[in-house]
Amino acid sequence: MASNNLESEIRTLREKLKNYKVGNIEGLHSFSDALEGEMEGLQIRLAVFGMTGAGKSSLVNTIWKTLYGRENAPAIEQSSGAEGTQLLEDFHSQSGTEDDRGGFVFHDTRGFNFDFNRAEENELFRILYGIVSAGQLIERGDWAEKMAEDAGQAAHRLEKPPVADQVHVALWVIKANDIRFVNGQYLDKFNFVRQKLNAEGVTIITVLTHDDKLDSEERNQAKKNAMEVTGSKKAQTFVFANWLGEQEEYDVRYQREVLKMLHTALGCGERSVRSRQIQRKLSKQ
Numbered sequence: 168m169a170s171n172n173l174e175s176e177i178r179t180l181r182e183k184l185k186n187y188k189v190g191n192i193e194g195l196h197s198f199s200d201a202l203e204g205e206m207e208g209l210q211i212r213l214a215v216f217g218m219t220g221a222g223k224s225s226l227v228n229t230i231w232k233t234l235y236g237r238e239n240a241p242a243i244e245q246s247s248g249a250e251g252t253q254l255l256e257d258f259h260s261q262s263g264t265e266d267d268r269g270g271f272v273f274h275d276t277r278g279f280n281f282d283f284n285r286a287e288e289n290e291l292f293r294i295l296y297g298i299v300s301a302g303q304l305i306e307r308g309d310w311a312e313k314m315a316e317d318a319g320q321a322a323h324r325l326e327k328p329p330v331a332d333q334v335h336v337a338l339w340v341i342k343a344n345d346i347r348f349v350n351g352q353y354l355d356k357f358n359f360v361r362q363k364l365n366a367e368g369v370t371i372i373t374v375l376t377h378d379d380k381l382d383s384e385e386r387n388q389a390k391k392n393a394m395e396v397t398g399s400k401k402a403q404t405f406v407f408a409n410w411l412g413e414q415e416e417y418d419v420r421y422q423r424e425v426l427k428m429l430h431t432a433l434g435c436g437e438r439s440v441r442s443r444q445i446q447r448k449l450s451k452q
């Protein structure tokens with residue numbers, strides 16, 4: 168039966184992802200340009216970006232609950248519209264440690280305001296290069312403006328840390344019923360982020376949240392608009408509602424979408440690690 172198939176597909180995928188270790192998707196042998204010992208303990212780093220209130224922290228919780236059970240929601244979500252995340256928060260996968268291979272880590276970031284300023288641009292790079300560490304306040308306002316000023320426009324020339332410490336995949340979270348997204352204002356604003364991420368070779372996985380607020384026509388339109396904004400391919404664009412605190416049950420179709428999204432993101436992450444290793448080798452030749 169269809170629903171049995173869906174449930175068994177979810178079970179299989181969930182087990183695979185719960186036990187995920189780097190190299191499981193592309194094959195560890197395919198990282199032939201890795202430095203001696205580089206793959207030991209390496210984790211796929213996924214940064215969750217998006218506007219304030221888009222549902223980034225709820226997304227981390229949704230992934231954790233879908234993988235590890237409803238009680239396991241590690242991130243703090245917004246309450247009553249006040250800004251939620253201000254510290255950079257790291258959430259590590261729970262796959263066993265019987266050998267030296269790592270799993271994945273999510274970086275939950277502070278939401279961007281709609282008008283990207285220089286401080287926010289600088290912040291994006293510092294997160295991408297692993298220069299802000301977990302628990303650090305993501306500064307805004309005068310201090311951050313000043314720092315960005317001092318760094319000049321050269322945020323992209325910040326010294327890059329080793330491949331293992333850089334962000335490998337960006338998840339861009341969009342609230343599907345955000346009016347600024349619906350009426351097209353978002354497109355312009357996103358251009359610069361898209362260019363920067365592309366230039367760094369970071370794949371963007373697009374996640375549309377708040378599917379519970381859409382009808383099927385709006386859903387199709389939202390997906391189309393999102394692909395136009397972020398440049399993600401269809402296979403890298405996902406639409407679902409987050410699994411929020413008070414909900415005991417979570418739709419199986421959403422569960423499948425969440426797991427597929429994570430699997431896709433980890434595959435992109437592995438390929439990103441490998442291509443940076445290849446580039447590193449070529450640049451030394």
Ligand SMILES: Nc1nc2c(ncn2[C@@H]2O[C@H](COP(=O)(O)OP(=O)(O)OP(=O)(O)O)[C@@H](O)[C@H]2O)c(=O)[nH]1
Binds near residue numbers: 377
């Ligand atoms: N209906 C609905 N509400 C959602 C969904 N995702 C998140 N929310 C709600 O939207 C609000 C914002 O969610 P957060 O996950 O805190 O958003 P955030 O992007 O982490 O926000 P900042 O940390 O401030 O940038 C919370 O009240 C959530 O309960 C969704 O898919 N559907």
Ligand SMILES: [Mg+2]
Binds near residue numbers: 223245276
């Ligand atoms: Mg948050």
